[in-house]
Amino acid sequence: MDTDDKAGYMSRLADNIEAVQLGTAAQLLEHASDTLDDRDAGPEDLQRLGRELTRALRDVLRVAVSRGHLLAVSDLHRS
Numbered sequence: 001m002d003t004d005d006k007a008g009y010m011s012r013l014a015d016n017i018e019a020v021q022l023g024t025a026a027q028l029l030e031h032a033s034d035t036l037d038d039r040d041a042g043p044e045d046l047q048r049l050g051r052e053l054t055r056a057l058r059d060v061l062r063v064a065v066s067r068g069h070l071l072a073v074s075d076l077h078r079s
Contacts, residue, residue, distance in 0.1 A: 018066075021059040028056045 035041050035049050 014066075018063045021056075021063055025056040025060045028052055 032049055032053060035045055038045075041049075
């Protein structure tokens with residue numbers, strides 16, 4: 001099983017995981033804006049936010065690299 005078959009189980013699973021990761025990043029971005037606007041947010045809040053943002057950014061970067069790799073491989077097959 002691989003992700004070359006867009007209708008295949010692994011491809012659908014990867015798409016679903018990526019959708020969750022991107023959705024989490026979008027929600028976290030909204031939370032980050034709220035936290036940064038909150039004058040009562042303490043150092044612990046900001047440190048937690050930094051860790052969460054780092055995790056989300058790592059996931060989104062992984063999706064982007066993976067998709068970029070898939071696009072490059074796809075372009076090679078078309079040539």
